[in-house]
Amino acid sequence: MASVSAGSSLAGLRVVEIGTSVAAPYGAQVLGDLGAEVIKVERHGTGDDARQWLPPEWEGRSVAFLSFNRNKKSVVLDYKTGRGRELLEELVASADVLIQNLRPGSLAKAGFTWERLRELNPRLIYCEMSGYGHTGPRAGQPAYDPMVQAYSGIVSITGGEDGDPARVPVSLLDMGTGMWAVVGIYEALRRRDATGRGSHVQPSLLQTALTWLTAPLMGVAAGGAAPKRLGSGYRATVPSGAFPTSDGHVFLQAGNNDTWHRLLEALDARELRDREGFGSNADRVRHRNPVNVALSQHTVKFTTAEVLDRLGPTLVPHSAVHTVDQALEDEQVRAIGQIVPLEHPGIPGFRVVNLPLTFDGGYPPHQGAPPELGADTRSVLASLGLGEQDIDSLFADGTAAGRGTPDAVKH
Template sequence: MTGSLGGIRVLDVTTSVAGPFAALILGDLGADVLKVERRGSGDDTRRWGPPFWAGESPHFTALNRNKRSVALNLKDPADAETFGKLVDTADVLVQNLRPGALARNGFGPEEALRRNPRLIYCEMTGYGSGGPLADLPAYDPLMQAFSGLMAITGEDGGPPARIPVSILDQGTGMWAAIAVLDALRERDRTGSGTHLEVSLLGTALMWQPAQLGNYFANGTVPGRLGSGTIGIYPYAAFPTADGWVVISAGNQSLWLALCELLARPDLVTDPRFAENPDRVAHRDELFAELSKSLAERGTAAWVEALQAVGVPCAPIQTLDQVVAHEQVRGMGAIGAVAHPRIPDFRTVRLPLRNGGEYPALRRPAPLLDEHAPEWLDE
């Protein structure tokens, strides 16, 4: 899959996770992405580790494939002039530097769009524009804390817990890519570029529509539910004889099938568990009862039995088990790309296929300033 963005030139003026992930998506979809990095040091993630993979940070290699790299110092007049020429010929500029950083160097959205009226200028921030915190920098764990995500993550009564992936960074990158695709479509109609804004805080709120809806409905602040969720039960992880299994019995027929499989007709007739609202209200008691039954067999046996009667379930696996699983291999979700320094280099593909094909893995993450001569010549 070559991607529909062939011929689109993207300036990736980003660092860390959110911005690079947005540009990675555009690059995987066929855009020609130039990563503009700080002269001398480059993207912060180049130094994130250990581990390092043949001297390179796995963070950087995972987030910066299908890109070329040039290094500039925008405080240097010659480099600023070069960057201006890049802006003049770009279709898209994505940036997630500290608020105001590009503007102080003469390349804020207004200045860039005056230079290139067809430019789509996508600005990524922590707290969004407006409001008393708009000028503050923000990182994924800070925004998980501020947005309420940490208050609902982890076990009831336990300490605050961060979702241990950069869900807000990468989610914001996804929204940025969606916004850019929309703006490109609009530019096809009008001929004009635009200034786009996305934020980690906006992403964090958008990840919680059900939680916010419940709060708006009855004023109750959601608490921590461990592996569970609001409004449905059993819909969580349960211990088995040798591990854990997640069971999602999201309707009455699945609940009855689960009870029959466990040989627990008493749970069906117990008024505490009669209907879903009853089970939600008595989730702690039901967790104890189901755990008692599930402890009789191992995870693999339960997964097989639950799947046989149509009750949705999954074992809790570690990453080595996931990568080795025949389903992941069968999907082709892990791809390889020729790498000059890492012979066994592998990476996760974008989770989309077009006509049965994944987006092409054209090139690995670049060395700092690796492509300055060829891009500047172009």
């Protein structure tokens, strides 16, 4: 692996991830992006569930796995056997952070309670994720991002006004919980810098969901009605949303009369200016549907490119509604340099989406592509002081697996 910028404050720190799917793998990936050594402990044979989520694939490897596991080492270790458990204990003793999102209670059942972890390493920061939080009647239940979107109220407010409820189609709870894990781990690291002691950090999908819903929940707590689905619209401003063009959609918004008049001018739609009930934003909010229909009848006369040309000089907030392939090739997206090549031994042209942050103008450097299953078992066991022969015998008895053992699959 390439060396990490000396600038990173996480360089030299070891993170052990016992993660699967998205939340813990993503949180650990962010720590690796920021310079930590991340050791991903995986199951024999299949490893992280996300390795099997095909299609979509890239040279036979799962795009989901590739998205959330760069800058890591992969170790295959059966920590439910006696010797395997000892090795995980040694790994934990050598680590700064342990992050996991197994089914609630399952790591404790394998012998790794917070009490035991603290005994093994009083400086350890233990980030334990759950679906529904660590207390309450559902604390022990597994959960998935879409189910918790539904449980928390997010699904009820997503989708068309007259249509069925929809899901937010990005991993806002899984990836979001990974981000909150990173925030909690940084705070715990600074506490440890001051005190020498580790902490127990517990994020969850449900808590992450309620935080996304902060404003709607507080609106209801204040006595307001539960928000309804508004499609691409916005409760307090009309027009705001995606409007049809002859070849797609354009997103636009006019929150006050000055902007509304400039919008109508640009679209040759002056006639709407004096229409009954369209006179102020408050009027337009009351007549949401007629305003949207009337405006759509004008936007649809033009191509998307024509609408963008007409709105360009007006200061009316607007945007193309890009498809994901259009976004990937967009000039501004290219200019910010966030999507970059990363060398992968089996994927020519491999690219990744960098952290959405720069430090003093630059993205942090990468350590390596997402690892093949068990690619680093030998080197990580060697870092615990094991010799070649010890490792060979662990491979032979199935406690560990890696390159060259039949139990390790190719990807």
